[in-house]
Amino acid sequence: MLTRRSFFKQTGLGVAATVTPALLAGAAANFAFTGNANAAGNGAATGGAGSGSGALVPAQIVGAKGVADSFRLGAAGYTFVHFKLEKTLEMLRRVDVHYLCIKDFHLPLNSAPEQIEAFHARCAAAGVTGYAVGPIYVDSEKKLRANFEYAKRVGVKLLVGVPCEIGPNKKRRASAKLVKLAGKLVADYDIRYAIHNHGPDMPELFPNAESGIELIGDADPRLGLCLDIGHELRDGRDPVAAVLKYAPRIHDIHIKNVTAASKAGRGIELPRGKIDFPAFVRALRKVGYTGVCSLEYEKDMKDPLLGIAESIGYFRGVMDATR
Amino acid sequence: MLTRRSFFKQTGLGVAATVTPALLAGAAANFAFTGNANAAGNGAATGGAGSGSGALVPAQIVGAKGVADSFRLGAAGYTFVHFKLEKTLEMLRRVDVHYLCIKDFHLPLNSAPEQIEAFHARCAAAGVTGYAVGPIYVDSEKKLRANFEYAKRVGVKLLVGVPCEIGPNKKRRASAKLVKLAGKLVADYDIRYAIHNHGPDMPELFPNAESGIELIGDADPRLGLCLDIGHELRDGRDPVAAVLKYAPRIHDIHIKNVTAASKAGRGIELPRGKIDFPAFVRALRKVGYTGVCSLEYEKDMKDPLLGIAESIGYFRGVMDATR
Numbered sequence: 199m200l201t202r203r204s205f206f207k208q209t210g211l212g213v214a215a216t217v218t219p220a221l222l223a224g225a226a227a228n229f230a231f232t233g234n235a236n237a238a239g240n241g242a243a244t245g246g247a248g249s250g251s252g253a254l255v256p257a258q259i260v261g262a263k264g265v266a267d268s269f270r271l272g273a274a275g276y277t278f279v280h281f282k283l284e285k286t287l288e289m290l291r292r293v294d295v296h297y298l299c300i301k302d303f304h305l306p307l308n309s310a311p312e313q314i315e316a317f318h319a320r321c322a323a324a325g326v327t328g329y330a331v332g333p334i335y336v337d338s339e340k341k342l343r344a345n346f347e348y349a350k351r352v353g354v355k356l357l358v359g360v361p362c363e364i365g366p367n368k369k370r371r372a373s374a375k376l377v378k379l380a381g382k383l384v385a386d387y388d389i390r391y392a393i394h395n396h397g398p399d400m401p402e403l404f405p406n407a408e409s410g411i412e413l414i415g416d417a418d419p420r421l422g423l424c425l426d427i428g429h430e431l432r433d434g435r436d437p438v439a440a441v442l443k444y445a446p447r448i449h450d451i452h453i454k455n456v457t458a459a460s461k462a463g464r465g466i467e468l469p470r471g472k473i474d475f476p477a478f479v480r481a482l483r484k485v486g487y488t489g490v491c492s493l494e495y496e497k498d499m500k501d502p503l504l505g506i507a508e509s510i511g512y513f514r515g516v517m518d519a520t521r
Numbered sequence: 522m523l524t525r526r527s528f529f530k531q532t533g534l535g536v537a538a539t540v541t542p543a544l545l546a547g548a549a550a551n552f553a554f555t556g557n558a559n560a561a562g563n564g565a566a567t568g569g570a571g572s573g574s575g576a577l578v579p580a581q582i583v584g585a586k587g588v589a590d591s592f593r594l595g596a597a598g599y600t601f602v603h604f605k606l607e608k609t610l611e612m613l614r615r616v617d618v619h620y621l622c623i624k625d626f627h628l629p630l631n632s633a634p635e636q637i638e639a640f641h642a643r644c645a646a647a648g649v650t651g652y653a654v655g656p657i658y659v660d661s662e663k664k665l666r667a668n669f670e671y672a673k674r675v676g677v678k679l680l681v682g683v684p685c686e687i688g689p690n691k692k693r694r695a696s697a698k699l700v701k702l703a704g705k706l707v708a709d710y711d712i713r714y715a716i717h718n719h720g721p722d723m724p725e726l727f728p729n730a731e732s733g734i735e736l737i738g739d740a741d742p743r744l745g746l747c748l749d750i751g752h753e754l755r756d757g758r759d760p761v762a763a764v765l766k767y768a769p770r771i772h773d774i775h776i777k778n779v780t781a782a783s784k785a786g787r788g789i790e791l792p793r794g795k796i797d798f799p800a801f802v803r804a805l806r807k808v809g810y811t812g813v814c815s816l817e818y819e820k821d822m823k824d825p826l827l828g829i830a831e832s833i834g835y836f837r838g839v840m841d842a843t844r
Binding site: 292293294467468469470475476479503504505507508509510511512513514515516517518519520521 | 615616617790791792793798799802826827828830831832833834835836837838839840841842843844
């Protein structure tokens with residue numbers, strides 16, 4: 199049996215000390231019984247990322263050749279905005295996905311420790327690890343500090359957020375002051391903070407990766423981006439170029455596809471949109487990305503499972519064929 | 522508007538003269554409005570396989586780089602054994618698949634011309650082309666001739682079948698006599714005949730591709746195989762090697778994945794089984810396969826759509842990343 203410490207180390211997910219060992223042992227055991235037949239067949243032979251006996255390689259990141267990837271496939275909580283946690287976990291189970299970026303509608307910001315423990319227990323029973331929280335919009339220093347406290351209580355080492363303030367035009371805009379504070383809090387808490395880009399809909403509120411990088415400047419490396427590749431393209435930018443250019447600052451990625459490289463672009467199944475996923479995944483491999491690629495599926499959001507399945511399948515196909 | 526002749530030429534599907542031009546014009550028009558955004562965006566620039574103005578490239582075979590493949594992604598009718606045609610077509614629409622190998626439970630062998638015309642009309646309305654018929658088990662010369670007549674009436678140029686007879690042990694076995702006759706009928710009708718392999722469950726009835734090739738010998742090149750890659754692996758053979766070795770005889774392919782390379786292997790979603798799809802698709806590209814890869818999904822057959830979506834997405838991902 200894996201110890202909790204080795205589980206963290208081998209998965210690289212850095213779930214922190216709030217979570218009980220029993221819960222995580224449960225999650226670890228689930229990994230051994232879920233996932234694809236290749237993983238089951240080849241895991242012992244390859245040893246995976248952890249190497250040696252008892253190495254834990256989540257099933258879905260071991261491809262046809264039994265080679266483990268440096269990055270993982272997951273799901274962004276927002277995909278399930280219309281569904282409670284149990285239904286969300288059931289959908290993740292059906293598409294064999296094991297990582298979830300936790301949204302506050304599944305685990306409120308003011309959750310008590312026992313609520314958090316129960317949340318993790320439910321995820322563990324489904325073989326799912328909540329690897330991060332967010333995105334959380336935040337418009338004051340007090341709230342930003344509270345976000346870090348929340349991430350700490352939840353036991354994750356990654357917080358996705360949108361630090362904002364109200365501009366003279368009454369619209370939300372990026373807050374340089376909060377970004378600067380986040381650069382300090384990442385060190386105080388040893389929790390990474392990833393600014394999420396939102397495309398041309400909110401042109402003053404991190405429309406693209408570059409706008410985040412500009413405010414981040416030379417801050418602590420734990421301050422970085424959650425690169426939303428769909429919004430990046432909708433803002434007329436190249437997501438592949440963003441991966442290559444900003445790699446050391448990319449702490450999380452939302453994968454999706456869109457119908458057009460403009461504000462008019464809308465969410466669509468991964469195989470059917472404008473983003474060149476083979477080039478994108480090759481870029482992830484080139485820079486050695488070690489985070490999660492979380493599907494944020496925003497089409498048919500009240501009946502998303504079919505599109506999620508097609509999209510997850512597609513991404514896995516691209517992963518397998520580029521390994 | 523494309524003429525019927527140019528539609529056939531450009532799609533390479535060779536639907537024959539029984540089908541009315543109006544129906545096929547409808548199918549052609551559907552292709553222009555379905556499928557992925559890449560295809561819509563890049564079709565004009567690339568010109569596709571047909572080149573020049575008005576070239577018709579079915580959406581799903583144009584990848585992220587706007588390059589058309591020599592082969593197509595489709596579905597084997599057996600996948601929908603528990604569903605009537607309308608529900609089948611609805612499922613194909615939802616996963617953006619446009620080619621169907623027709624099973625007799627959707628279009629009976631004794632269908633009258635008006636039934637066949639109505640069948641094609643319903644398919645065309647869904648943007649689907651029935652590109653072949655079968656697999657059809659056949660155990661007499663009379664029935665084999667009737668199969669060719671059926672294919673002719675349906676208007677397809679490809680017939681998938683299993684020519685068999687009853688052996689001394691009362692079990693069905695491959696019929697050398699019917700294979701020989703098929704080798705003549707392919708010339709008489711100019712309709713290709715593809716022998717379907719069925720794995721270790723029926724060890725005397727084409728358990729693998731090689732057993733088909735042996736009986737085919739040096740027959741007319743229109744006599745060949747429908748390579749079922751799942752059954753091939755379940756019989757302990759390498760589907761990739763089969764593609765490379767028997768390419769000129771492979772007229773159709775059933776894609777699927779299985780949990781084990783043995784008789785115990787069962788159907789599973791494409792990303793989760795034992796077959797190395799990147800290697801398989803690279804082999805198809807190497808030999809220049811020009812047929813259809815039809816998903817025959819045999820898991821959860823009474824509720825298959827989710828697994829179909831994941832599988833179709835996966836195959837598209839592998840196609841896009843190996844182009």
